[in-house]
Amino acid sequence: MISIKPDFCDLSFANDELLGIEDYESSKARWCSGCGAHTILHNVQQLCRDEQLPPEKTVFVSGIGCSSRFPHYMKTYGFHGLHGRALPVAGGIKFRRPDLNVFVITGDGDCCSIGAGHWVHAIRYNMKMVVLLFDNSIYGLTKKQTSPTSPLGIHTNTHPRGSVLPPIHPIQSTLGFSNVSFVAQTVDWKPAHLYATLKKAYDHPGLAFVRIVQRCPIWMKDSYEPVVKDPNAITLLQHENGIVIDSKATQKFHNLKEHDPSDLIKARELVETTKDTTPIGLFYQNKEATRYDEYGAHNMGISAEDKTEAINTLMDKYAI
């Protein structure tokens, strides 16, 4: 690209070609046709391309479930591990590898049921990573069992007479966890908003928790179709510090609501006052929250001599 040999600065990046979306694509996704995860995958790949994330420095970590197949469809490093356990693994990766871009892909069962304990603590650790909760409110991979976010009364294979408990509200819960720093909600069928949310989450300096309300065309068709078609079903949260989409896209929304994402109390209230619709946008952001990965990385790169000295100092305590 530049035909000089630079010896005064590092222009090596100039020799690398720009990465295209195909550079992030791996094998063909095996989700059902019409599944919202396809859209999310494409938008995430777009984000990677737009941010020019080096694929070798990017890790997608997942648990088990439909959503958790996601890493297999990215041409980056991936970790498709155990049901509910993506967050501790992602934390372990980020703790001593601050150079890696870490994304966590988790589902409603994975995050809010079996992995709920890890969820509380991952929010508190607030390590820099993007956590995408693919919430289709149903167990898909194991064929239609009640999920912790399934609407009350929904008929499933485990609750054929209708589910008996009110659902967990992932946004409400996350806003209640200690040291929370970024909480946003979007839907898979509004790609412009989805993309803008992903971008905002990626730019956040701590753990960005994004719940993506996602369609399941196989097990939840009846629940989502009316919502997708109803222009009043969504409330768009607006603020200059929130998720900003262009005015043309904004015009498509009928319900607009101003919300300052720096106010945690208001964010919590907002969950209550918008329960009849699906609010999308940034509920809360605090860029100053304590980050555990900063603690994790604070003593990296200590020389072998210093390590030896530290060990010998401790061993002196036991010397005879």
Place this chain on the structure above:
Amino acid sequence: METTSESIHSETIGMERKEIKESIIEIVSDSGEGAQKCGQSLGIISAKMGNGVWTVEIIPSEIRPPARSREGASGIRVRMGTDKITNMGGHADMVVALNEQVLYGRIKQQAYKPGTYLLIENKWATHTEETKEAYEQSIKEFTELGYNIIEIPMEKECLKHVSDARKGKNMWVLGLLSNIYDRDLKLAEEQIKAIFSKKGEEIIQNNLDLLHAGYEYAKDNLPMHFSIPTKKRQGDYVVMNGNEALSLGVMSAGIEVCSMYPITPATSATHAMAAALENAGGIIHQAEDEIAAIGFAVGASFGGKTAVTITSGPGIALKTEFIGLAVMAEIPLVIIDVQRGGPSTGLPTKVEQGDLLAVLYGAAGDAPKIVLAPSTIEECFHYIILARKIAETFRSPVFVLTDANLATGVQPFPRPKVNPEWFPGPLDQSKWKEGLRAYDWDPNTGISKRPIPGQKGGMYTLTGLAHDEESHVAYQPDVNQRGAESRSRKLAALGNTLKPPEIHGDEKGDLLLVGWGSTRGAIEEAVDMARKNGAKVSSIHLRFLSPMEPGIKEIFKNFKKVMTVEINYSDTVGQPLITEDNRRYAQLAWYLRAQTLIDVDCYSNVYGQPMSPIRILERIEQELGQTLMD
């Protein structure tokens, strides 16, 4: 007491010292009275003087059991001698008891013999009527059992120097024992200064006063005084317990992430290094639970920083799912299991070797694992360094099985010279070799190279699902078979690098004892005693449980009978319903029977106690029909 009579007294009482080869001392008290601090100090002083030492803590399960209760005994045993000491030994010679009730549990466990000195706090003789009666009754019972009872006004003596005797009695006792066993007072003073360094000058001085007062009291009032000659050691030595050795091992292995969730008796290993590890380039991560603790370690290892997770049996149970993942996805990982009594939460503070089969086989499906078991405090240190190297070379989780006996046992050993070669090299971020796949299993060894995030071209998605060489989810049955073969073959590849176990004793004989882990010292001492009296008995000690060391079957064939000695449960033939056919064996015995098809017997029990050489010797006598006791 008048001055003249006091000086006559000390001349007649304190001067004669009997030289002995070794002694077993116990200090038993209510929880919180500092018996362990006293015993550990005695052990460290003795180790520093050049004696061989082994300590065993006597711990109640509760943090603060009711005072003066028979179940509440908290204390420590210190065995020290001229030669190297490798285990807790048999009957105690000298016992200091801060109340008489706590002795009952130890008597029940046959810790004492007629002639054992019991130095008992006598303030209870003048306490409330009820206490006084109990005290007198106990003294009577103990006398009948043949113990050598000496009542001592410990509290009264301590109150001459401090206002709260409960907080000072332990250092007074240290002084007392220092005189009885001719310990170096200067080293004792140093020890006190080190223990109380953060508490200020006044506290240090109080404790020094107590030490000297106890010392003087023994000199002036007690009839028994011993000396235990020391041997000069070559080179530098350190003295520590097994958990401290583990922690130094973790640091010396260059491990950057030590991920844990508090559990007894494993946790103190992390206390030992909590502050120092950060200076050595590592961090302790206290996770939200045991599962998260290993998940975090797995993540760090995936990121190229091979991590360690430290836990005990119930923690292993919770970690099992991730252990299976680490086997399937071939993640290097060091897992330290400081075993305690089980099942379930079992005996949290007491020893058992009950997790062997759980770590060998406890996982979904066939998950071959590498399992090491250090048998000494020194090995606790070195095995961690070895474990990390094996984990990385074989891309596998590696278990290090210690137990509560090693965790708290204090023993001197040659000071390791920290070698920077023990540290891992810089993170491999070189370009991934083109054409090489994430699981390019070598057909001979099953070993594949480990791509580390950051390596260009090495991108793969690790998965716990069956996968092919490229880590793609396997939908063909032959891929699953191939993957399973490769993971299993790695163990054979490691096994081929091992040497056969050394035989302690002759290569042929009537009886071979087989042990693993912390029982080594007791087994070998029993074997030595038996051999001295003409028994044809030998022992081997397995350090690798999986893969197994080679040549074991050949060794077994040279003995008429083979028997494991281990601290876990086994049925005894002849007990209700138990026959040769349905008998359940001790864990190593099960395993050896399956591996060798030899009729391996076992001697095991779960009293929560370390194995004692005397009990093993009794069993050898029984097996051989010979009298072997001196």
